[in-house]
Amino acid sequence: MPRASDDHDGLRRCRDCSEWKALDQFCVSSERPDGRGSYCKGCFNERSKASYARRVRAKFDRDVREGRVVPEGHKFCPACGTVKLLEAFPRNRAEASGYATYCKPCHNTKTRDTKERLYGGNREYHLRRRYGIGEKEFQELLAEQGGVCAICGGEDPQHLDHDHRTGWVRGILCFNCNGGLGQFRDSPMRLARAITYLRGTTWQRALIHPGVYQMCSPTRGRPPSRRF
Template sequence: MGGTGKVPLMRSKRCSDCGEIKPATEFWKNKSSKDGLAYYCKPCFRLRNSRSYRKGQAKLGKVPRPYRSLSDVPEGMKYCPSCRETKPTDAFGSNRAEKSGRAAYCRPCHNKAMAEIRARNHGSERNYLLKLRYGVTEERVKQMIAAQGGICVICLRGEPKHVDHSHLTGLLRGVLCFKCNGGLGQFSDDPRCLGDAADYLEFDGPHAYRMTLELGVPAIDGHAHRRAGVTLSGEKVRLSGSNRQNHLRRRYGIHEADARWLLDLQGGWCAICGDAPAEHVDHDHETGAVRGMACGGCNSGMGQFGDDPLTLRRAADYLLGQLVKEISLPGGVSRLSFTLPDVDPATVPAGGWEPHREADGRHRRKAWKEGDGEGRAWVDLCLEKIFAALAESAGRRRAG
């Protein structure tokens, strides 16, 4: 074997440090040694490296963490170098870049480290999320809130905390309160549905007309109906004693047969949007009057907007781009306007929006409901402009 130049294979070897005889697999390879293996076993080799590393760190005035052997970690566990605790592997997030398939830090430490990095690079966690989701900074959002007079532009009551954007174009529209922002989502950003919901609440829509034809009134007085002892179809009430029957009687003053009658009257569809199955009994929270059956989105959306037709119409105009406008002032500056008649947001004191809100509601109700269908035609025209702008934007993207 003298002319081959190959190192003879060994089954075991004595470690020069610990003096133990161990299998050859417990030694790193070393071509410069006679047997092709390192002089020290792997644990001793790591210990030597650790001493060398800590000696160098001490010269730099640093205090590294105590040495920890890999063999100290049981099967199915992993050591977190941040909190210095050994935890189950499930406590670590996934990371395909790591050999173990798990992140280096446990989830709490990983989240803390990411927050520190974002704060260091972007100023704050909120600033990072605003730039990531909407492409604006926290300072820009503060400027938008100040331009709005520190009020939600839709309801003119809530505190603006949530940045709102178009899910179609990605463009920012304003800063809203929690309820208005959630309400737009429940109505799927549909201005027509918002306008129909306002009519529905004022008993001035097709559903109220059907109810009046069938019952003589646009809504059901739950308390009086409970005392009558008959269903809406005129039959004598038969109590089933089921949980649903008890819930309907206790909360709305109607019976299970009444709910089925309403569903039949509506063809099974929502009384507001007409696009989704009616699943919820809708009622006035103040009077208890049952107005009809609504889908989950419309029922929740009206609740988010406080069952307020004024706010619903303002929300519809907001989506149509007819609520918030920019007015140019002398000196090359501008300000926002979002009420009719126009009022400078900077001149309205805290808690002083209610008179302007009521006056605006009268103007918008007239624009939506009067003029022999001009209000609906105006909505259609606004929507047509929005869709045309979207088509033009898509065409530019394809051309680019």
């Protein structure tokens, strides 16, 4: 327990540096009635660093590396070994500094290498992460469709369509068909209304005899204005 002389008129004397400081300059301690410990924050941090260094030395038989001092607004990238402005680092809310460990070029390189090592490439990573299938399953599904878009029959479709509510993969579509479903919000009702709308407003080719078609005018709408 600290001596009575350690406290005086809202001040406390630090056990290490012997300086008198306000109570809010001391670390929180649940063992003291006033909730403050016997060491000021600066001395407490030094004690913590020394304690950590002793544990590392005892467990791993090595010294703790000293932290690198960099100018304010800068950060050291351990990958390329250079000090750069904070703007050169990607944002990362998980880090205390708010920025990622590696600068943007090194971050991109390491991310690409990780995807290559774990997934065999960026496409495999993307398919696995977003849809839960790989390139092998993609090619199998495309073969089941005959190698064409599941809606319009266009060649070489590259967009994997899935149910946004369940995540269930439905098929492989071309860019236009995939975007069209998204614009109609995957709603059969909206698509049915769009079909009804087109049939009533677009010229249709009607089969009137085998091999003979007749163009039918729309049932509603208005002709374009006369050009002057």
